[in-house]
Amino acid sequence: MTDTRSTCPYCGVGCGVLIESEGDRITGVRGDPEHPANAGRLCSKGQTLHLTAAPHVARQTRLLHPQVRAARGAAPQRTTWDEALDLAARRFNGAIATHGPDAVGFYISGQLLTEDYYAFNKLAKGLIGTNNIDTNSRLCMSSAVAGYKLTLGADAPPACYEDLDHAGCVFIAGSNTAYAHPVLFRRLEDARRARPGMKLIVADPRRTDTAEAADLHLPLQPGSDTLLFHGLLHLMLREGWTDTAYIAAHTRGFEALEALVRDCTPARVAQACGLEVHDLVTAARWFATGASGDPKARGATLSLYCQGLNQSSSGTAKNAGLINLHLATGQIGRPGAGPFSLTGQPNAMGGREVGGLANLLSAHRDLADPAHRAEVAALWGIPSVPEKPGLSAVELFEAAADGTVKALWIACTNPAQSMPDQRTVRRALQRAEFVVLQEAFATTATAGFADLLLPATTWGEKDGTVTNSERRISRVRAAVPPPGEARHDWRIVVDFARRLRPGHALFPHETPEALWREHRESTRGRDLDITGLSYAKLDRDGPQQWPLREGDTQGKARLYGDGVFPTPDGRARFAALPHRPLAEPREPRYPFSLTTGRLRDQWHGMGRTGTLGRLFGHVAEPAVQLNAGDMQRLALRDGELVHVTSRRGSLVLPAQASGQVAPAQAFIAMHWGPEYLGGRGSGGEPLAGVNALTTSARCPGSQQPELKHAAVKVLKA
C-alpha cells in the first residue's frame, strides 16, 4: 500500500489527507496528522473520499472519453482527443472571427487547482483577448473580495485558524460552520472547552446546529445584517466601547460612518432585525471587548463569516459593515482578532490569486487599472491585455441567453444546477451555438446541454496546489493514474490553446509546476508575494501561508499587526454603505422568506457525495423546512407535499416542521438536483433544484447574486 499526501477537494478548510492506494486503485483515506489545517481530523465527507473513487462508482459516474453530440438532444458519441480539440478550436475561432473575442466566454470553478485556473485565465485574457472568464467563485466569495478591498485595501483574509486559540469572543455571521466547515468547528469546540470563558455569538436567521451551540444567538431577519452591524456600532459609540486611538492612528473615513449609524438606534435596529435590545447590547459589549467586558482590558474578537453575508444583493455592504466593527474596536492584527471570511470551495482563494474573475488580473491586480494591465501584458509577453471589463457569472449566462455570447466553455462546475434563476441558465445553454463541458463526471445536469464533453481528472489523479481560507497553500498530489482518457485540466487548456493559435509561445508548459512558477513570478512585489516558495519547499516543509517573499523562511500567520494596510496612505478605510433591503422582500403574494444552505454530509450538486448511500443517513431526501406554527396555519402534516413557488419557478417537495426555522421563513438545501427535486419554470419548462426558485439579483459592488433569499409561497400540492 502507498500513502500519498494530498488535500481534501471539498470545503475551504483545506484539510490534509493521506490517500492510500494499491496500483491504480485508491483504497483508503486518512487525515494527515501533519497538516496544520486539520491535524489528522476529517469530517464525514473527507472520511469517505476513497469510496467515491471506487471502481464501481467511477464506472457509473465518470466521463472517460471525449464525446460529441451531432445535434442538441442527441446521445453523445465517443470521439478522439484530436478530433475533439480540433472541433473546439474550429468553433471558437469561428465565433471569434465572425463576432469578435467577446463572443466567447469561459465559466470555470473554485474546485480547479491554482495551475488550472492560471492556465484558463491566460488563455482567455492573454491568448484570445477577452475578459469573459468568470467562475463559480463569483457565487461564493466575490462579496468578501469586494469587502476586503474596499476597507483593508487588498483581498487578503487577515486572520488564521490558530486565532481560535486566542479569541475571547467568536462572532459567526451567516455561516453554519458546524456543517459547512466541520473540522474548523471542531477546533472551535476544542478552544471553548479549553477556555470556558470564551463567548460565541451566532447571527443567523435559522437556529442551525452552529447557532444551537452559541452563548448568544441573534436570529435576525433575512437580509438585515448591515443594519445589525450598524446598530452594534451605534451601541459601541454610545457606550464608549470603540478604540479611538486605533481609529485615529490607522483608519480614515470614520466621521461619515459615525453619521450613517447615528439613527441606527437599538430600538430601531431591534425592531427591523427582529431582535431584542438587550441581546444587541450584549453582542456589542462582547464583540468590542473580546468578551472581557472592559474596553481598557480588551480581549480579542474573531469573526467568521460566509455565504450568509456574501450571497446577497448587498454583499459588499454586509462584508464592509462587519469589517467596520473590527476597525472601530481595534479588533484586527492581534492574535485572536480579525475579520475572517471562510472560503466555500477548496480553491476559491487560489482562483482569486491568479485573477480568475472577469474583473481581476494575475496576483490580485485590477483589470480596471492601466498599470496593472501593462504589468500583466509584460509578464505574458503580449502587446496588451484587453481593457473592456469581462462579464461576471450571471452576466455571462444572460449574454448567452440573449445571443451575444456564442460559444461557452464550462469547466469543473455545474451551472445547470448551481446558478440562480435556472430559467435563464437553461435558455443560455440552449441558445449558445457551441457549449464545451470539461468535467470529471458524466452525470451533472450541465452535461445534458454540452455539444462537446472533455473528460478531466479529479481528486486523487492530479497534481498542483490549492489555497485554503487562511491563505495556506497546500500540495495536491496524484495517487493513481487518470482513468480512461481523462486529461488534467491544465493540460486540456494547453492542448486547446496550441490548436487555437498554432505557433504562439504563450503555452510552452509541460507540467503544472511550470505554470505555477509563472504564477509565482507574477506575485513578485504584490501583497500575496510567494517568490520565496517552491514546490520543493512545499514538499519539504509542508503547507505554507502567503505572503512568503524571496528570502523568507515562512509565511505570515496574520496580517496588519503593524497597523499598516495596503492602501496608498497605509490606513484602512471605513466604508459608510447604507443598509439596502432584500432584492425580493416577502409580500402578500409571496409571504415566505426562502433561505438556502448546505447539509452536513453533502457537497455542492452531489456529483461525488451523492454516490454513497451512507451520506444520506443524515438527511435522506429533499424537504422544505417550515416553522411548526406555519405548518399548523396551513393545515400541513409532516411529509405532506407542497408547491413552493417563486416568481421564476415552482418545486414540489415534502414539508417538514423544523425548530430551526422562524415563522414566515422556509429552508431548502442547495444540493438536490434533477434526480431528486423536479419542478417547473414560470413558463412551464422543466427545472430542478432550489435554483429554480432563486433570483439573479446581485450586489452592485461584487456582482454576487442573492442565492440566499427569495420570496416564495407555499401551497398544498
Ligand code: SF4
Ligand atoms: Fe474536507 Fe472540509 Fe471536511 Fe476538511 S472540513 S475533511 S476540507 S470537507
